[in-house]
Amino acid sequence: MKTNILYLILLTFFFQKNTSAQDINILVGNARAKIEKVTDYEATGKMKTNVTFLKIPIATIKLYFKNPNKFKLISEKGLSFVPKGSMSINLNTIFTGNNFIIIDAGFDKIEKTNVRVAKLLPTDENSDLVLTTLYIDPVNFLILKSKTTTKENGTYELKMKYKKYSLYGLPDEILFSFNAKDYKLPKGITFDFDDGASNKKTIKSEKPKKGEVEILLSNYIINNGLNDNIFK
Amino acid sequence: MLSLLQIELFKISRRPRTYIAFAAITAIVLIFQFAFKSDGQSYMNLMLQNVQDNFELDRSKAINGYFMCYIILNTLLVQVPILVALIAGDAISGEANMGTLRLIMTKPYSRTQILFVKFLASFIFTILLLIWMAILALFLSLYIFGADDMLIFRVKGDESQILQITKDDIMWRYFAAFGYATIALTVIAALGILLSVFAENSIGPIVATVCIVLFFTIVSNINVPIIDKNVKPWLFTSYLVGWKGFFYIGLDAEGQPVKGSIENWPAIRNSLYILIAHIGVFLSIAIYSFRKKDILS
Amino acid sequence: MKPLIEVTQLCKKFDQFTAVNELSFTVNEGDIFGFLGENGAGKSTTIRMLLTLIQPTSGNINIFGENLQENRKEILKKVGAVIEKPDMYKYLSALENLNLFAKMSRIKLSKSQLMEQLDLVGLADRSNSKVKTFSQGMKQRLGIAVSLVHNPDLIILDEPTNGLDPQGIVDIRNLILKLSHERGKTVLVPSHLLSEIEIIANRMLIINKGEKIIEGEVNNLLDPSKTIVKIETTDNKKAFHLLTKSGWLEKLKTNESQIQLEVDKKEIPNIIRFLVENNIEINLIQPRHSLEDYFLTLTKSADYVEPFTN
Numbered sequence: 001m002k003t004n005i006l007y008l009i010l011l012t013f014f015f016q017k018n019t020s021a022q023d024i025n026i027l028v029g030n031a032r033a034k035i036e037k038v039t040d041y042e043a044t045g046k047m048k049t050n051v052t053f054l055k056i057p058i059a060t061i062k063l064y065f066k067n068p069n070k071f072k073l074i075s076e077k078g079l080s081f082v083p084k085g086s087m088s089i090n091l092n093t094i095f096t097g098n099n100f101i102i103i104d105a106g107f108d109k110i111e112k113t114n115v116r117v118a119k120l121l122p123t124d125e126n127s128d129l130v131l132t133t134l135y136i137d138p139v140n141f142l143i144l145k146s147k148t149t150t151k152e153n154g155t156y157e158l159k160m161k162y163k164k165y166s167l168y169g170l171p172d173e174i175l176f177s178f179n180a181k182d183y184k185l186p187k188g189i190t191f192d193f194d195d196g197a198s199n200k201k202t203i204k205s206e207k208p209k210k211g212e213v214e215i216l217l218s219n220y221i222i223n224n225g226l227n228d229n230i231f232k
Numbered sequence: 233m234l235s236l237l238q239i240e241l242f243k244i245s246r247r248p249r250t251y252i253a254f255a256a257i258t259a260i261v262l263i264f265q266f267a268f269k270s271d272g273q274s275y276m277n278l279m280l281q282n283v284q285d286n287f288e289l290d291r292s293k294a295i296n297g298y299f300m301c302y303i304i305l306n307t308l309l310v311q312v313p314i315l316v317a318l319i320a321g322d323a324i325s326g327e328a329n330m331g332t333l334r335l336i337m338t339k340p341y342s343r344t345q346i347l348f349v350k351f352l353a354s355f356i357f358t359i360l361l362l363i364w365m366a367i368l369a370l371f372l373s374l375y376i377f378g379a380d381d382m383l384i385f386r387v388k389g390d391e392s393q394i395l396q397i398t399k400d401d402i403m404w405r406y407f408a409a410f411g412y413a414t415i416a417l418t419v420i421a422a423l424g425i426l427l428s429v430f431a432e433n434s435i436g437p438i439v440a441t442v443c444i445v446l447f448f449t450i451v452s453n454i455n456v457p458i459i460d461k462n463v464k465p466w467l468f469t470s471y472l473v474g475w476k477g478f479f480y481i482g483l484d485a486e487g488q489p490v491k492g493s494i495e496n497w498p499a500i501r502n503s504l505y506i507l508i509a510h511i512g513v514f515l516s517i518a519i520y521s522f523r524k525k526d527i528l529s
Numbered sequence: 530m531k532p533l534i535e536v537t538q539l540c541k542k543f544d545q546f547t548a549v550n551e552l553s554f555t556v557n558e559g560d561i562f563g564f565l566g567e568n569g570a571g572k573s574t575t576i577r578m579l580l581t582l583i584q585p586t587s588g589n590i591n592i593f594g595e596n597l598q599e600n601r602k603e604i605l606k607k608v609g610a611v612i613e614k615p616d617m618y619k620y621l622s623a624l625e626n627l628n629l630f631a632k633m634s635r636i637k638l639s640k641s642q643l644m645e646q647l648d649l650v651g652l653a654d655r656s657n658s659k660v661k662t663f664s665q666g667m668k669q670r671l672g673i674a675v676s677l678v679h680n681p682d683l684i685i686l687d688e689p690t691n692g693l694d695p696q697g698i699v700d701i702r703n704l705i706l707k708l709s710h711e712r713g714k715t716v717l718v719p720s721h722l723l724s725e726i727e728i729i730a731n732r733m734l735i736i737n738k739g740e741k742i743i744e745g746e747v748n749n750l751l752d753p754s755k756t757i758v759k760i761e762t763t764d765n766k767k768a769f770h771l772l773t774k775s776g777w778l779e780k781l782k783t784n785e786s787q788i789q790l791e792v793d794k795k796e797i798p799n800i801i802r803f804l805v806e807n808n809i810e811i812n813l814i815q816p817r818h819s820l821e822d823y824f825l826t827l828t829k830s831a832d833y834v835e836p837f838t839n
Binding site: 048050051052053054055056057058078079080081082083084153178180181182183184185192193194211 | 286290386475
């Protein structure tokens with residue numbers, strides 16, 4: 001009885017703020033349904049890594065996905081540092097294999113777009129996922145941002161922009177951020193050439209550094225039937 | 233002068249000692265290649281450390297021919313001065329010890345010519361040594377491990393970095409690096425020749441050259457600010473590793489490597505000037521002393 | 530006769546030590562010139578100065594009529610030398626060594642020409658053996674071949690018969706004589722063996738402690754009929770007195786163990802007979818022609834001692 005009253009109060013609160021508010025479960029469901037229209041896809045793109053110690057070129061990449069949870073990110077040529085947790089670039093993986101309790105966490109704004117915030121708590125205690133927060137565009141049922149906290153791989157954040165493939169819930173731009181651990185080689189191991197140009201002044205605060213990976217995607221080939229061999 | 237040089241090269245080519253250097257290089261390179269072929273992953277793990285917590289990397293692709301060559305040169309170029317000293321330190325003193333110096337000196341050549349030819353012969357030996365290294369460490373590695381992008385693990389000031397150079401941007405850097413190494417090792421050759429002028433057995437100058445190089449290298453790697461600032465710039469050994477500068481790829485404002493660029497060309501150029509100046513000074517002192525020397529051996 | 534080497538007032542000091550002092554001498558074209566001195570007399574230093582291995586402290590050297598300092602290369606082209614030990618590249622064969630030094634002398638010889646040179650010193654059959662397998666005598670021969678390979682006008686052969694067997698000594702002596710007499714070469718032979726020089730040289734110079742003792746024609750300096758005889762007897766004191774009385778004392782040096790006297794070679798049997806007749810048993814009688822003895826004659830028994838008078 002008490003919970004019902006509380007729920008009522010909360011609801012009243014929401015309706016006061018936004019009259020077009022939907023039930024969060026329905027909204028997440030709609031977003032999920034949009035994504036799940038895609039049974040497989042492949043896409044090409046560019047991946048730019050912004051991590052202070054990593055000086056690597058923009059990589060040309062290929063993404064592959066197949067229902068329910070096959071995913072692969074590869075570099076077309078050369079070496080590539082593929083961020084761990086890149087699985088979650090593919091939003092399907094958030095939903096598959098996990099049962100959630102969805103909690104409505106209110107409203108927010110991402111670049112002028114009003115969004116609803118939903119917190120997904122996995123019901124399975126052994127899941128690596130601790131918490132996923134989704135920021136959903138309630139008009140187009142698109143997830144514009146997600147924040148995932150895992151037991152093993154820390155917290156990472158995704159920001160997505162949709163253009164051509166918004167119908168399928170597939171982003172054109174993804175910004176993947178994570179806490180990058182500091183990288184320190186013991187001096188002397190590398191016998192480096194000290195050109196005198198780099199001396200001191202790089203003493204920075206010890207707070208965890210943010211790492212970012214920007215992915216620009218184009219040329220999605222959707223629901224064309226992918227061979228499973230690709231994922232081996 | 234050319235025929236004198238031919239004679240010098242002929243003598244070097246006929247001495248078993250010469251081949252010790254080539255054999256040593258061959259052995260070291262092959263051991264490296266074998267070790268990395270069988271367990272290169274552990275080395276990669278060591279270098280990547282906790283980068284692996286955030287990223288996945290195809291380590292078998294990372295251990296490729298280009299990377300191998302860099303690792304081998306990194307280690308080998310510390311030892312090659314010893315091999316150059318083996319020949320250069322023996323140049324004059326070896327002849328003195330054998331008793332042939334007095335015979336050479338009664339031939340119709342000036343002492344400057346004789347010394348300079350000795351130096352040239354050591355220089356050519358150094359080049360041949362580096363070509364042999366290039367064949368084994370670079371081309372054989374490429375054959376065994378294949379070609380791919382190359383990772384450079386670097387400590388820059390207080391920062392550690394991983395640089396990635398795309399595979400079509402590497403070969404010219406190796407040519408430049410081997411060119412630089414030639415100049416760097418020629419400093420050792422000039423030092424060896426200089427010391428060899430003053431001795432009548434070859435062990436002394438060879439050991440002295442190696443000791444100077446080792447001592448300076450150790451001092452230049454002490455990594456204490458007072459030494460970094462006041463001593464290091466004056467030691468030629470600080471510049472021996474300058475070849476690596478060609479692999480420190482230039483970065484754009486966003487920290488992306490710029491293909492075909494070098495981070496700090498002026499520093500490399502200055503190092504080259506300093507090394508060439510050392511060659512000039514060592515050689516001048518050697519020629520001056522040699523011209524004045526009474527041949528008593 | 531044209532002077533080929535003219536040395537004037539040559540000095541070399543090593544720090545405080547004077548190795549060669551005010552040395553002047555002349556070697557003429559075609560000479561076989563004996564350059565005599567004990568070890569450490571300054572011979573090597575002088576030879577090295579003639580070959581520009583050592584810078585003179587002062588003095589002047591002219592060779593082929595040119596100043597050595599100013600025309601070093603041109604002069605050295607016409608000089609061949611074995612200096613002290615005939616050291617070669619041990620890891621090369623005789624032929625390779627010879628070829629190498631021919632090239633260094635700026636001449637190119639065919640293999641047959643090189644073999645000819647080796648044949649001249651009796652090494653043709655060992656032409657392909659590495660020098661490290663050679664005996665001292667073979668190295669000496671190769672050294673001589675090397676010094677001759679570029680057909681020089683002046684040849685300096687340091688102790689040329691060192692390490693050779695008796696036949697080798699004869700061979701080399703003949704070679705030197707042939708070079709001088711048949712080919713008109715000038716040969717400078719530094720040596721500490723007077724007997725050697727006596728046989729081959731026509732002129733000679735003796736130095737001691739860096740200074741010239743004597744220079745001139747061998748025939749004039751060494752009376753071939755005179756020799757120094759060393760005698761050891763059972764009673765040296767008695768023998769000494771007897772020899773003094775009988776007029777053989779002219780040049781005589783003695784001490785408790787032996788008597789030395791300079792006599793005509795023909796007199797030696799008479800001396801033996803004389804001593805035996807006077808009941809003196811002879812333990813040893815030895816004619817000597819050492820440089821040391823020759824100094825003795827030159828200095829006219831300056832260090833004459835007579836231990837038996839009191």
